[in-house]
Amino acid sequence: MKILYIYRYLLLGGVTTQLANRLGFLRGVSDPHFIFLSDHGGRTAFGNYEKLKVLSEPAPIYEYINEHQFDLIIAIDTKEITDYLIEKQCQTPIIQEVHGISYKLNYLVEEDSSDFQGYIVPSSFSKERIIEDYQAPEDKTYVIPNCLDTTLFTPKQTELITNKKIICWVGKLNDHKNWIGFLDLAEKLAQVRDDCVFWIVGGETASMKATKHFLDEANKRTVSINWIDRMEYSEMPELYSMVAQSGGCTVSTSKGESFGMSLIEAMACGCPAVAPTVGAIPEIYTETLERLTYELHDINSCATIVSRLLDDPNERSVQIENGMTKVRTNYSIERVVSRYYELLHKLTKTQEIW
Amino acid sequence: MLKNQLEHLKSERLSLPKSQIARLKWCGSRASGRHILQISQSPGILSLINKDDDLDMVNLIESAHNGIIEKSFGSCSSFWTGNLSHDISFPANYFDTVILDEHLEVMMETKVMENVKRLLKPNGKIILTQKLEKALHLTKQWTSLLTTFEELDKRVDSDYVSWVGRNADPTETEVRVEHILSEIREQINQTNKELEDKIQQALQLKKEAELARLEEESKLKMSIPFMRKKQQDRIELMELTNKEKLELIPQSKEVNIHTKAIEQRILVSKYFSQQNVTIVLGETEYYRDSSLKFSHQLTRSFLNKESHVIYVSTEDHHSIQPVFNGSTGLWQITKKDFWELVPFFNQPTLVITEPDLHLSKKIGRLQWKRWNIYYFNVSSVPSKREAHSFLINTLSPKSFIAGMGSRSPFSAIEKSRLPKYSGNSETTKRIVGFIGDLDVGNVNYNIIKQLLVANADLTIELIGYNVPETKPIRSSRLKIREYTHYDEVTKRIQRWMGGIVPLHDQGQMTAMQLMNAIGLPIYDIKDWNHFIQESAFLPSTNTETMADVLEQCLHSGERGDNL
Numbered sequence: 001m002k003i004l005y006i007y008r009y010l011l012l013g014g015v016t017t018q019l020a021n022r023l024g025f026l027r028g029v030s031d032p033h034f035i036f037l038s039d040h041g042g043r044t045a046f047g048n049y050e051k052l053k054v055l056s057e058p059a060p061i062y063e064y065i066n067e068h069q070f071d072l073i074i075a076i077d078t079k080e081i082t083d084y085l086i087e088k089q090c091q092t093p094i095i096q097e098v099h100g101i102s103y104k105l106n107y108l109v110e111e112d113s114s115d116f117q118g119y120i121v122p123s124s125f126s127k128e129r130i131i132e133d134y135q136a137p138e139d140k141t142y143v144i145p146n147c148l149d150t151t152l153f154t155p156k157q158t159e160l161i162t163n164k165k166i167i168c169w170v171g172k173l174n175d176h177k178n179w180i181g182f183l184d185l186a187e188k189l190a191q192v193r194d195d196c197v198f199w200i201v202g203g204e205t206a207s208m209k210a211t212k213h214f215l216d217e218a219n220k221r222t223v224s225i226n227w228i229d230r231m232e233y234s235e236m237p238e239l240y241s242m243v244a245q246s247g248g249c250t251v252s253t254s255k256g257e258s259f260g261m262s263l264i265e266a267m268a269c270g271c272p273a274v275a276p277t278v279g280a281i282p283e284i285y286t287e288t289l290e291r292l293t294y295e296l297h298d299i300n301s302c303a304t305i306v307s308r309l310l311d312d313p314n315e316r317s318v319q320i321e322n323g324m325t326k327v328r329t330n331y332s333i334e335r336v337v338s339r340y341y342e343l344l345h346k347l348t349k350t351q352e353i354w
Numbered sequence: 355m356l357k358n359q360l361e362h363l364k365s366e367r368l369s370l371p372k373s374q375i376a377r378l379k380w381c382g383s384r385a386s387g388r389h390i391l392q393i394s395q396s397p398g399i400l401s402l403i404n405k406d407d408d409l410d411m412v413n414l415i416e417s418a419h420n421g422i423i424e425k426s427f428g429s430c431s432s433f434w435t436g437n438l439s440h441d442i443s444f445p446a447n448y449f450d451t452v453i454l455d456e457h458l459e460v461m462m463e464t465k466v467m468e469n470v471k472r473l474l475k476p477n478g479k480i481i482l483t484q485k486l487e488k489a490l491h492l493t494k495q496w497t498s499l500l501t502t503f504e505e506l507d508k509r510v511d512s513d514y515v516s517w518v519g520r521n522a523d524p525t526e527t528e529v530r531v532e533h534i535l536s537e538i539r540e541q542i543n544q545t546n547k548e549l550e551d552k553i554q555q556a557l558q559l560k561k562e563a564e565l566a567r568l569e570e571e572s573k574l575k576m577s578i579p580f581m582r583k584k585q586q587d588r589i590e591l592m593e594l595t596n597k598e599k600l601e602l603i604p605q606s607k608e609v610n611i612h613t614k615a616i617e618q619r620i621l622v623s624k625y626f627s628q629q630n631v632t633i634v635l636g637e638t639e640y641y642r643d644s645s646l647k648f649s650h651q652l653t654r655s656f657l658n659k660e661s662h663v664i665y666v667s668t669e670d671h672h673s674i675q676p677v678f679n680g681s682t683g684l685w686q687i688t689k690k691d692f693w694e695l696v697p698f699f700n701q702p703t704l705v706i707t708e709p710d711l712h713l714s715k716k717i718g719r720l721q722w723k724r725w726n727i728y729y730f731n732v733s734s735v736p737s738k739r740e741a742h743s744f745l746i747n748t749l750s751p752k753s754f755i756a757g758m759g760s761r762s763p764f765s766a767i768e769k770s771r772l773p774k775y776s777g778n779s780e781t782t783k784r785i786v787g788f789i790g791d792l793d794v795g796n797v798n799y800n801i802i803k804q805l806l807v808a809n810a811d812l813t814i815e816l817i818g819y820n821v822p823e824t825k826p827i828r829s830s831r832l833k834i835r836e837y838t839h840y841d842e843v844t845k846r847i848q849r850w851m852g853g854i855v856p857l858h859d860q861g862q863m864t865a866m867q868l869m870n871a872i873g874l875p876i877y878d879i880k881d882w883n884h885f886i887q888e889s890a891f892l893p894s895t896n897t898e899t900m901a902d903v904l905e906q907c908l909h910s911g912e913r914g915d916n917l
Binding site: 159161199203204206208211212215218219226227228229230231 | 717
């Protein structure tokens, strides 16, 4: 089976990581090709895989498709290319893979769902959203969760740089990720206990204005915040492991997640992750893990959950164990990608019957 | 007199090049007879022949006036002035030899030729020597010479043409003229060619040496990313062939990036193999030991503690070249370079003296890399308040020294290097002063004016840096001096009655501590419009020295200890 992936940015980010994870499995059983519209230096994620092109114009992409006779095209949030292909009456079936969060998906409204072979989304939450908001056909919308390289994300031995428990927040410094929520939580926790330090990881790309806003807010509060503005993807397992080892946890205050990748990454490293019940997060937090979720903006219950994780060794070990099991059984590359490949197979076969 | 002259000539001869001496000897040896006339401005050839006391040598110096100029020249030589185109007061057929030392140009006029022919005995010799370049253009003179005298001999060396003739009728004149001119031409060409070859050779040697040096330098500079661009631009400007340029610039960019990273690691690790590296994030460029800037003094004190210091100045680009001074252990880089080099530093000690947003943002990254970070809050900076308070209040406070404003930065440098005030020695003049940043943004010149108006006999002396370009107050009683050396400051402040702190609100504390450290009493001035009260001094504060604090910080044992 010849598959072509089209995505906008070749950079070291979430989607590229997913594609690279899939490549490891797919290259053994099929012939995957990748086209990116612009290069921001993410090529290393793909090793030296040669069937990877950076083409910014639709016409050469169309030529490339004609030349290679693909069985399937999977377009990830790249409207301008799919529009062109449909206009040119491209014969290869196209699948829309939807990774963005709601406000980025408005382009789906303009599209005619009959042009596509199907939609792939990472969570049931996303599926509901695109069915309800963008009238995608339910029977042609499939849920394939993101996968995680569990060989990279495992508990690691680290040398602690603090003797306190680390409460860590990971994300970009934007309103959607709700970093102010974490500052509130930190202030609240700092009032009742002095055995914690609060880390914010991420925000290198934040503008000067956003940086100033952040420092202002941090200065307003009587709590000390440690800000690590950038951390390499390969360093993340070490970060989560250190947080786990210190006896702390990660906390998400996000206002919406289409999947919740950072939570899964933390869990895989044996670090408990507290999260609000927004977006796709409840799909991950089943059974005992549910105890780690709280209502968004309910800082009090969040603080209670964190305190319990920090003080109750039993609860802590149960949550860590269950989290790791959850990730290994549901989100490891082998599990997810083999399911994914089956789906692609099914979709191309449907085409043959037509 | 002549003896002296000859001595002098001998010594002068010594300084002549060998080829010149050979020429003069050649000419001299061809002179014969007792009476010799030399037409020259100097007694060159004459002096060589002048070994025989019996010789009657006449040196004719070209001049409009006739006559002998120095009788006392002795029996064997006399100096005359005269002009060959006029009558010369010597009998006909008097001279055995006539020497023309660089005077070929006179041999054109008929009168001159006649004169020479008359003075010279039949078959008497005429010797001529002339610079090549000049001789080449004197075709007419050669022709008239060769049509008058018979050629006996000639010699062409690298610089001169020498010619000997006889007072007799010549033959084959034209051929001979052509001959001698072509010989001169040939010689000039040959000389030029030799010279050219020599120059080329020297240039080639120099170029090779320079290329070798450039290659070395290039290798080194290409390994540092911020230097690479500069170096490439520089090579692009050089007068080299493309091939030579390529040799200096590593060919493939891809490969370059790869090897560069390794070389840089080696470079930095080499630097770090020397123990005790401290990075100071300072203010402006550090180029003077006696600077009053806090970060500069801090750098100096670290260097005095025999630590290796990387000084990072606030400039994005250096106005001076990046400084690496191996002997003092100081390496100066820009902020931009610093952020580029960050991944290569191996857990150094970082000392921050300037709060800024950019730094506040990235400091966590360095802590994650387990750097030892110390923050010195020298003075509060309102415009950078967020960064400042974030740095001192919120970032892992245990590895920070917060609130350093309460300590005197000036005593960071050795006590012996501080100016010392030992009391007012002169009482005739009333002088008060201030030492520190004299920028108009720092010093309140308005209150200085008020003070000057209120105290008619008072002189105010300001010593420091950031001296305003134009004097803010036009008064002879205000003296502003740039800080040069502590010795000089020590000398000046002895005449002061005490110090004043005429500042806007910020930085007063630091300035006062500086004065305290020097030992200057500070006037407690509540109203600048009033007369200075003689004994109204502020109580001096007993400050802990920076050196002590530093010692504490740097050796406080494990990370995470309370300071």
